[in-house]
Amino acid sequence: MREGFFCKIVGLIGVSGLFLQQAVAQDASVLLADREDETQETVLPYYDYDHIPDFTYEEVEKRISEMDTDMPFELNETIFAFIDYFTVRNRDYTRMVLARQEMYFPMFDEVLSRHDMPEDIKYLAIIESGLNPRARSRVGAIGLWQFMPATGKEYQLYINSHVDDRMDPEKSTDAAIRYLKALNRRFNSWELALAAYNCGPGNVNKAIRRSGGKRTFWGIYRYLPRETRSYIPQFQAIMYVLRHADKHNLILEEPAYTVDxxxxxxxxxxxxxxxxxxxxxxxxxxxxxxxxxxxxxxxxxxxxxxxxxxxxxxxxxxxxxxxxxxxxxxxxxxxxxxLPEKEEKPLHNITYRVRSGDVLGKIAQRYGVSVNQLKNWNNLYSNTIRIGQVLHIYQDSDTFEKSLASSQQQNSDSDNSAGKMYTVQPGDSLWLISRKLDGVTIDQLKKLNNLNNNQIKPGQKLKIG
Incomplete structure (x- = not known):
């Protein structure tokens, strides 16, 4: 009996050992499979976008001295600060323009070659617009090259409510290159030409005079507008950064390409x-x-x-x-x-002379039109107007009659208001004036005229109702 009992125990241990071996083998196979997955994951391409390599002033200076460019420059602290900005503090912006450069640089190169201009001028569009053809500044400059309306029209860029050639990459690029070429002929310096592109030739001439006749950018630097003082260093920093993006771990996996x-x-x-x-x-x-x-x-x-x-x-x-x-x-x-037929209504041309305190929004509201209509009718490129300026306003018959009635009502109210005034005579006081006027008290006179005390003087006009 004991032998049978021991045989059963040995049999159970054998079976348990068999199951245990299978379980261990299964766990081992799962573990190996997991390790194989981990191994596969580790061999996938991986780029550490957050790694920012260190660099020194001397390293950057050496790279700049070896750059092949028609627009050479020497590194200084101002340019180095912008290189640090584009490679360290605002890497997202730099990656964005790196992605866009293939969309526009081939076309820029072709136009620059046709006009026999330095190839590096193409980097100016990065400073102007970030290579965005729809970029719009707070002062109304638009497009890749940020043309103001007047300059755009001077260089045959068509602008109206349907078409704006400043947003056309090809037309605006050709216009910008012709403008820069003319500025270079005027100043005989690409740095001064670029400065004039930013702040206007007049400001560059003024800076030259104030500097005692110096004709280099750094010679007139302190006399230029603040924005222009950073404009050229930014341009030169971008010239360096896009040439040496890989040195700063600015890696681009998927550049954007224009549609052929x-x-x-x-x-x-x-x-x-x-x-x-x-x-x-x-x-x-x-x-x-x-x-x-x-x-x-x-x-x-x-x-x-x-x-x-x-x-x-x-x-x-x-x-x-x-x-x-x-x-x-x-x-x-x-x-x-x-479309439903609309009855043509005759338009009335109203001329309005700007007065002190007027703004476009207030004038537009008064005449029942929009600010954009006012700007289009009067060729205004901003909301700035000056006292004495004549504005043309167009209204249909119904709106014109309403405006006329409103104007007449305002004049009537003004006349009525003017009739309820009293001119202070010598010897008058608020008490005497209140006695002259039935039903008007001293407190009422003070409230109507915003008086803090009872002091009045001869010739002063008081509202009395």
Whole structure:
């Protein structure tokens, strides 16, 4: 019996050992599988974007001295501070322009070569706009090269409520290069030409005079506007940073590339949406390639406007040009026919002379128009107006009559108010004046005229009702 009992015990231990071996083997296989997964994870490409390599002034100075450029410069503390800014404190901005450079630099290089200009001028667009063709400054400068309206028109950039060529990368680049070329001829120095591009030739001439006739940027540095003093050092810092981005661990995995495109002319008076429906083009591509068309449409103008379309659809569009133009015209005509007819109302041209305390918003509210309408009618590029300036305001008959009635009411109220005034005579006091006027007390006179005491003087005008 004991032998049977011991046999059973030995059998159970054997079976348990078998199960234990299988369990251990299973756990071991799981562990090995986990280790294999871990091994696979560790061999995947990994970039430490947060690692910022150390660098010294001497290292940067040596790299700059070895740069191959038509616009050489010497490193100083100001430029070094901006290099530190772009490589340490604002690395996100630098990565952003690194990603965008392939979209515009090839076109910049072509235009600069055509005008026999230094290739490094292309870096100026980074300082101006961060390579954003729709960039807009607080003072109204727009586009890759930040043209103000007056300068843009001087260099044949068309600007209205439908089209703004300052946002056209090709047209604005050609205009900017021609402008910079003219400034360089004037100052015979690229640094001074760039400074004039930023603050205007007048300010550079003034700085030259105040410096005693010096004609270098650092010679007139202290006499330039504050923004311009940092403008050239930023430009020179970017020249260095984009050449040596890898030295500062500014790694770019996926640069942005522009959509290859060709120009076509399809007439006028159609929307991007309709063109996309008829051709299968991507609406977003059309808007990306044509940023100067502000309303995503080709407006009805006296001249045809060339449209950028993706190259892969260019052949299809040119082969079916007649059918496509006819279809777009038909769609537009049907759309216009579906609109309710509006009765044409005659417009009245009102001239208004700006007075002290006036602002565009106040004038627009008074005449029932918008600030943008005031600016368009009077060719204003900002909200600044001056006393005595004449503004033209256009109103239909209904609005004109309401404004006229309101103006007459204001004049009537002014006349009534003027009739309830009293001029203080010699010997008058508030008590005597209150006795002369039935139902008016001294306290009422003081409240009406914001008086803190009973002192009045001859000739003073008092409201009495």
């Amino acid at each position: 495109h060709e120009k076509v002319t399809l007439g006028t008076g159609f929307t991007f949406e309709n063109l996309a429906k008829h051709t299968g083009l991507c609406l977003e591509d059309l808007e990306l390639l044509n940023p100067s068309l502000l309303r995503s449409e080709v407006p009805e103008f006296g001249k045809n406007i060339s449209l950028n379309v993706p190259r892969y659809q260019h052949a299809y569009i040119t082969e079916n040009m007649d059918w496509l133009v006819d279809s777009l015209e038909t769609t537009q005509q049907r759309y216009l026919a579906s």
